Amino acid sequence: MIQPDPQNPVNYLPPVEDSYDVVVIGGGPAGATTAALVAEHGYSVLLLERAALPRFHVGESLIPETYWPLKRLGMVDRMKASAFPRKYSVQFVSNGVKESAPFYFEMYNDHESSVTWQVERGVFDQMLLDRATELGAVVHTSGHATDVVFEGDVAVGVKCRLLNEDGGRTEREIRSRVVVDASGQTAFIGNRRGQRDRDPHLKKGTIWTYWKNAYRDPGKDGGATLVMQTSDNKSWFWFIPLPDNVVSIGCVGNMEHMFGKENGDAETVYQRELQLCPALEKRLVDAERCTDFFTTKDFSYYSSETAGNGWLSVGDAFGFIDPVYSSGVYLALKGGEFAADAIHDALQRGDLTAPRLGQWQPLYKQGIENFRKLVYAFYAEDFSFGTFLREYPEYKSNMVDILVGDVFKPGVSDIFKVMGNIMPSGDEPSTDEPVQQPAMA
Structure with a gap:
């Protein structure tokens, strides 16, 4: 397992212009996917990742439907050639x-999509950032976004602190037509605007x-x-x-x-x-x-507002459910794919309003809800999957679809019409302390 070496970090430190079509905050799977596919559409993209590479992150298990966004990114052959264990x-x-x-x-x-991978995230995330660079995005690691610049209610860029080749830092303001919050559980925009809510049933x-x-x-x-x-x-x-x-x-x-x-x-x-x-x-x-x-x-949360004029959120900045079904990386990749296509459409139309940039989000939220409700069932003390399937065998395919990640499939949510109002057992109210970020000891 790769562990970051603070004495020998690997940094992308390319020259950074004063403006881009799109600035992406965060270099995880959601940010890298968004940056890669927007750049592939022909737009100028800057991705700011505050950590040097490789960066440690939990969330290593992929589900089968991850295959499709990886295929679109041109990553499947690279995954096959990797040392990542195959997950059958x-x-x-x-x-x-x-x-x-x-x-x-x-x-x-x-x-072949039924065989997926268990990934070492330091390596996997760097592979995605390398691909974003190949497709034309400018990736700058140790680039710390400090604020989003708004003019009225429109996001028009970011303020950031960039690492220089000599080890110093430069304060910059980078203008952009679209800002993408892919900052993970930091939820850069959502936290600043008071838009992140804990899931009361998954504490x-x-x-x-x-x-x-x-x-x-x-x-x-x-x-x-x-x-x-x-x-x-x-x-x-x-x-x-x-x-x-x-x-x-x-x-x-x-x-x-x-x-x-x-x-x-x-x-x-x-x-x-x-x-x-x-x-x-x-x-x-x-x-x-x-x-x-x-x-x-207390890591389960969702953002009440996930798109605004000139900005949108993807990946864990959008929301996070629970690790039990290993949905995190898939939702990050798929959300990045949805977001990239919406940004392309919005830039083509010259319409960077919240409804246009967030046009993909109702479908995406429905997919998240399909995962979330199955998570609720997992934690519910009075619910048994075995008993349910014996009583309703016709819904086994729906459950399988969700487990493999096919959560955007029409009709897959029909299972919850008969499953009922499944809720996990309660917990004591959580404090308002922020989600802790892991640090390698």
């Missing part, structure tokens, strides 16, 4: 011990770390994502195989359960929950933890 399936573990049969994606789709927190030499199943099952509930069903672990025999293993639970004042530090809580998941403990008998622990608190 997902497997669930209930009550800490009971392992389900693997859910093989190819059983429902014989296309969860996560503790995660990385292990070397954890046991993986043989053959193609070795790349599977495992979703492993603890014996008391108060938390669950993800198990995501990565290159170099490293596995990402994180624990998710209600905020009070994970971060209550009497719980102790992150390592204490992680070890407490690990003892409640014997199926995972078995996989770690010969393993060694290779990083410190990281935390993210």
Whole structure:
């Protein structure tokens, strides 16, 4: 697993002009996709990423529908040639011990898109930024956006602090016709405008770390994502195989359960929950933890306004649900694709109003809601997927569609008409502290 080296950062430091058609804040999958496809349309694009490369980020597991935006980006052959483990399936573990049969994606789709990848995000994100550069975007890392410039209610550019070749910083104001907020959980515009709301039903927190030499199943099952509930069903672990025999293993639970004042530090809580998941403990008998622990608190949120005159949000700046179905990277890539096409249309028409720039967002929000409602069902104490499918077998295809990411498919949401008002159990009100950003120890 690549860890950032602060003594030897890798930076893109190209010359930066005074104005661009589009400025993108953030170089994750959403920002890189937007920048790449807008540049491919022939517009001038500046992408500002505040970190040097490679930059550490959690969220390593891809779902099958990720194939299609990667194909449009010209990335599929590069993914096939990479060292990323192939992901053929997902497997669930209930009550800490009971392992389900693997859910093989190819059983429902014989296309090559049924095989996806477990990615090391430092490498994957850099691949996407490299592709954006190839397609004509100007990518500047260690470029810190400090403010969005508005004239009235219209975004007309950004203020930023750019790293120079000599190590100094230059304050700049860059004009643009469109500003794209792809700043991730920082939600650069949404936070400043007071537009980010926590999901009241998903007040969860996560503790995660990385292990070397954890046991993986043989053959193609070795790349599977495992979703492993603890014996008391108060938390669950993800198990995501990565290159170099490293596995990402994180624990998710209600905020009070994970971060209550009497719980102790992150390592204490992680070890407490690990003892409640014997199926995972078995996989770690010969393993060694290779990083410190990281935390993210109360991470499920959505933005009440995601497009304005001259600006729009994509990726985690738009909203984030929950990691249980590994939807994050797919929604970032797909949202970047939608946003790029809307920007192209808006620039062609000379109409940079909120309705034009945000024309894709109602469909996108419906897709997010399909994921969100299935997440609610996962956490609902009185709901059983097995019982539901035995009673309504005709909706199995809808559930499969959502699990693989085909959430924009017409009719896929019909499952929720019979599923009912599924809500997870409550949690104590969260504080107003900001979402914590992980830092490599």
